[in-house]
Amino acid sequence: MKIIKGKPVSSGIIIGKALLFNSHKEIVFKESIGEDAIQKEIDRFNNAVRRARAQLKKIYNNLQKTMGRDSALIIETQYLLLKEGNLANDIKHIITSEMVNTEWAIKEVEKKYAEIFSNIMDLSFKERINDISDVLSRLLKNLKAQKKDEAPVIENVILVADDIPPSTAANLMSSGKLLGLVLDYGGETGHTTILARTLEIPTILHTIDASRVIANDDLLIVDGLSGEVIVNPSKATIAKTIIKKEKFQVYQRQLNEVIKLPDLTKDKHPFTLLGNIELAFESDAVLAHGAKGIGLYRTEFLFLDPNIAFSQDQQYMIYKNVAKKIYPYPVVIRTFDVGRDKVYDSLQMDEAELNPALGIMAVRLFLRQKDMFKTQIKGILRANESGNIKLLFPMITEIEEIHTIKALVEEAKDELRRENKLPDRHIDFGIMIEIPGAVSLIKHLEHVVDFFSIGTNDLVQYSLAVDRNIDSVAYLYNPFHPGVVKILMEIREEISKIGKEVTVCGEMAGKPFTALMLLGMGYTNFSMTPLSIAEIKRVFTQVHYSYVKKTVKELSRLSSKTEIEEFLIETMLKKYPDLFIKQPLFQ
Ligand code: PEP
Ligand code: MG
Numbered sequence: 162m163k164i165i166k167g168k169p170v171s172s173g174i175i176i177g178k179a180l181l182f183n184s185h186k187e188i189v190f191k192e193s194i195g196e197d198a199i200q201k202e203i204d205r206f207n208n209a210v211r212r213a214r215a216q217l218k219k220i221y222n223n224l225q226k227t228m229g230r231d232s233a234l235i236i237e238t239q240y241l242l243l244k245e246g247n248l249a250n251d252i253k254h255i256i257t258s259e260m261v262n263t264e265w266a267i268k269e270v271e272k273k274y275a276e277i278f279s280n281i282m283d284l285s286f287k288e289r290i291n292d293i294s295d296v297l298s299r300l301l302k303n304l305k306a307q308k309k310d311e312a313p314v315i316e317n318v319i320l321v322a323d324d325i326p327p328s329t330a331a332n333l334m335s336s337g338k339l340l341g342l343v344l345d346y347g348g349e350t351g352h353t354t355i356l357a358r359t360l361e362i363p364t365i366l367h368t369i370d371a372s373r374v375i376a377n378d379d380l381l382i383v384d385g386l387s388g389e390v391i392v393n394p395s396k397a398t399i400a401k402t403i404i405k406k407e408k409f410q411v412y413q414r415q416l417n418e419v420i421k422l423p424d425l426t427k428d429k430h431p432f433t434l435l436g437n438i439e440l441a442f443e444s445d446a447v448l449a450h451g452a453k454g455i456g457l458y459r460t461e462f463l464f465l466d467p468n469i470a471f472s473q474d475q476q477y478m479i480y481k482n483v484a485k486k487i488y489p490y491p492v493v494i495r496t497f498d499v500g501r502d503k504v505y506d507s508l509q510m511d512e513a514e515l516n517p518a519l520g521i522m523a524v525r526l527f528l529r530q531k532d533m534f535k536t537q538i539k540g541i542l543r544a545n546e547s548g549n550i551k552l553l554f555p556m557i558t559e560i561e562e563i564h565t566i567k568a569l570v571e572e573a574k575d576e577l578r579r580e581n582k583l584p585d586r587h588i589d590f591g592i593m594i595e596i597p598g599a600v601s602l603i604k605h606l607e608h609v610v611d612f613f614s615i616g617t618n619d620l621v622q623y624s625l626a627v628d629r630n631i632d633s634v635a636y637l638y639n640p641f642h643p644g645v646v647k648i649l650m651e652i653r654e655e656i657s658k659i660g661k662e663v664t665v666c667g668e669m670a671g672k673p674f675t676a677l678m679l680l681g682m683g684y685t686n687f688s689m690t691p692l693s694i695a696e697i698k699r700v701f702t703q704v705h706y707s708y709v710k711k712t713v714k715e716l717s718r719l720s721s722k723t724e725i726e727e728f729l730i731e732t733m734l735k736k737y738p739d740l741f742i743k744q745p746l747f748q
Contacts, residue, residue, distance in 0.1 A: 162395050165371050167343070170354050173363035175341040176399065179379045179392075180318035182325065182370060189301070192262040202256050206249075206263045209303035214243050216299065220223060220332050227337065231442030231482060235331055235356075239296045248296070251712040264304055271297050291353075295326035319343060321375045325353050334360055341383035343371050343390050355439075359446050359690065365390055416695035420451030422702050430706030432680065434698055435493075435688040438668060441479050444486045446691040451698070454490030455552040456688020457553070457614065457666040458483065460537070461497045470533065470697055476540030480550065488547045493591065493614065493664070493688075496537055498523045498555040508652040517627060524557035528565060538573045541588075548586035553614055557599050594652055595619035595667075603655040613656055614688075617667025617675075621645050640668075640675050641722040641729075650717070653683045664688050672684055673700045673741060680706065681713025703737055 194202060217240045224233040242248055248270065255266035271294055278290040319341040320333065330353040333339050342357055342364040347384050357364040365386035375381065375392055382402050384389040386409065392400060424432050435456030436447030447455055463471045471479075482494045500522025514520035527534035541552055554566055566592065577583035582632075594600060595616030603613070617640065622628065624644055627637045639645070656663045664686035669675035671689025679687070687697065710734045719725045733740055 163374065163399065164391040164653060165343075165368050165374065165392065167365035167368035167388050167390060169363075169365050169385045171357045171362055171364035172341075172385040172409075173341075173361060174253075174385060174402060174409060175363045175383045176394075176406075177317060177319045177340040177381060177383075177403060179321050179375050179377060179381050181377050182320050182322040182374065189268045190262075191265045193258075194260050194262060196260065199257055202263050202497060203253055205304060206252060206266075206300075210243055210249060212303040213296070213299045214240060216303075217243070224331055229442065229445065231440070231444065231486075233331075234441055234479075235292070239292055239299075242293065242296050247366040248293070264301060267297050267300055271624050278334075291324075291326060295329070298326065317451040319381050321372050321381075323372050330356055330639070334362060341365075341381070341385075343368055343375070343383060345372050345664055348409065353441070355653070359443060365675055417700060419699045419702065420695050422698065424453070424698070424701075426680075426701055426704055426706040426709075428707055431685060432701055433664075433686045434701075435491075435664065435666075435686065436691040436694065437671075437688050438483075438691075441483050443691065444483050447487065449590070450691040450694040452490075452691060452694050454549075455483070455487055455492040456664045456686065457492045458492060459498065460495060461499050464496070470536075471540075473536045473540045473543075477543045478522065478539060480541055480544035481546060484544055484550050486545055488549050491549050491551055493551045493553050494541050494544075495553040495555055495593070495614075496534065496541075497527065500526045506647070518622075524554050524562060525556070525558075526567060528562070528569075531569065535569060535573050538570055539577055539582075542570075543582050543584065545586045545588050548583045548584070548588075550610065551589040551591055553591045553593060555593045555616065556595060556619070556640040557602075558596050558608070559599075559716045560602055560605060561722060563592060563602075563606070592668065595623070597624050600648060600652055602654065603652065605658060607659040607661070608748070610661065612662040612664070613652075615649070615652060615663060615665045615667065615684075617649075617665060617669040620648065620667065621669075624648055639722045641725040643717075643720060643722070643725065646678070646716050647723060650677065650682050657683065662686065671697060673697065674726065674730060676700070677704065677709055677733065678713055678716070679706075681709040681711075683710070703740055704733070705736075708736060709733075 182568040216235055219239065221233045224236060227532040233470075250275070251270045251423050252263070252266045255261065255269050256263055259266070259269075261269075274293050275290055316338055316579050317340055318338075318341060321343045322345070324344055324346040325342075326335070334356055342353075342362055344353070344364070345368050347353055347366040354364065354366065363383045365383060365385065365388055368390060371390055375390075380393050380429055382389070382394050382398070384391070384402070384405075386405075391402075394402070410488050424434065426432065432454050434451070435454045436443070436452040437451065437457040438444060438447060438455055439459045440627070444455065465478070480492075480494055500517065500520070519710070521529065538552070541550060544550060552570070554563075557563060570590065574583055589611035591612040592599075592606075593612055593614045593616045597620065621638060621640055621642075625637055625639075625642055627634050653663070663684065665679055666688040668689075669679060670687040671693035673696065676687055677700060680701060689697065712729060715732075716725050716730065719728060730741070
């Protein structure tokens with residue numbers, strides 16, 4: 162018996178046989194070619210592209226049948242990469258200008274994109290390089306004239322690999338016969354992980370050498386709660402695991418029961434829980450977890466491929482499908498929040514900024530690139546056929562910005578109206594409060610905006626001047642800092658005064674302690690990753706709003722984050738001792 166520790170990213174416990182999958186990175190040699198051989202190389206490349214596209218189409222159709230159109234979007238993105246992107250042109254250019262073999266040109270292009278993506282701080286976007294690598298490695302395989310996909314037959318096994326490209330993962334998972342996943346690398350916000358979570362396949366990442374230590378047919382326990390992979394466990398360990406698994410299933414059943422409860426605290430105070438999504442297909446998970454709509458659709462995900470600009474028609478279809486699925490609940494679509502740590506080639510930032518977090522980003526960028534902005538706004542406006550879409554604008558700094566954006570929205574509406582493409586539906590106009598200085602605008606916005614959304618991730622970051630991606634200062638990033646508590650109280654008060662709706666959509670909304678603190682401040686709408694919804698609902702339905710409110714009122718006399726956090730937890734546990742069970746249940 163051997164225990165390998167990793168990072169659990171999709172919970173659940175599974176016992177099954179291992180299947181080793183080698184996504185082996187191809188080794189490629191450089192070959193110089195003569196001028197007369199260039200056309201032959203280009204033909205080889207074109208043939209490989211044709212074959213790759215046919216394979217992707219097949220995977221797409223299978224996925225669409227088994228998991229729906231939205232889930233197939235990942236493959237569509239890769240298909241488009243081959244169809245419309247600069248990828249093919251880049252490769253052909255290298256073949257011709259450097260007079261090298263196709264394989265070498267592909268590797269060169271992969272290197273170029275890896276460099277571009279390595280400069281992106283945001284992990285979720287950094288990992289999008291996997292899609293590009295995935296497509297390129299498919300091309301390499303096709304160049305080797307391998308006719309069939311290298312995916313092994315999956316029949317109730319736990320897949321162990323160094324990493325899995327997203328298209329292969331989608332293909333394997335859609336069979337519905339994959340029990341679990343163990344990856345030596347892989348990113349927490351990558352596509353493979355997102356798919357595993359959505360399909361609730363127990364998954365452990367960062368196991369470092371699991372794919373070398375584990376052999377085919379080894380018996381494995383994948384514990385998606387503790388992050389342990391137990392190789393060839395003893396009988397006693399198996400027996401203990403079965404008991405733990407049963408307890409987890411009871412807990413999940415309890416959470417499923419919780420989902421059915423009315424959205425009311427013990428003293429009948431209402432609250433609304435919504436889901437955050439980045440990918441259209443996640444709207445399934447939003448509904449499955451009992452959310453009452455999408456509180457934040459982060460559309461910047463469409464910049465997955467720096468070479469593709471989604472057309473108005475394409476965006477319209479994507480947004481419309483999400484809105485239809487979620488109807489009659491609302492879908493808040495946020496316009497592209499790019500810039501600062503999320504820099505994309507296709508956006509042509511004018512100059513490298515010394516301090517991008519304080520530079521051109523989000524609406525600031527789009528007010529400089531109005532065509533792209535208007536294309537998105539039009540796509541959203543057109544998609545509002547059922548009237549359940551709301552428009553949200555991120556990183557608002559000053560009132561002039563809001564006026565400019567509103568004028569642009571009106572312009573977009575006029576143009577659509579003239580083309581007969583504007584649905585006769587009202588659309589709410591909302592802004593994000595995530596820059597501390599913007600809090601003072603709220604009282605002037607009664608007749609300017611319809612709703613507010615609080616981005617606590619950025620609000621904390623900008624209030625405390627801490628980039629939480631920088632390890633050395635991460636200890637300062639804390640939502641219980643008295644300054645953060647004060648500003649959140651002030652925002653709630655200011656918005657109440659003008660009688661507008663407000664939703665909190667940062668990480669704070671999806672964590673039991675911080676969500677309780679927000680509830681006590683008077684916030685009632687919370688948007689979070691779908692997986693957190695049942696747990697937050699379990700906590701909220703067990704407390705009395707009046708007690709939470711009284712507790713939170715006390716926080717303003719405390720001077721440190723530690724005092725605030727401890728006071729909040731202790732006071733809650735005094736009245737509700739079982740409020741924060743969770744992991745101990747499964748030990
Ligand atoms: C936030 O800042 O809290 C937020 C929800 O936006 P994002 O995390 O996408 O910046
Ligand atoms: Mg933000």
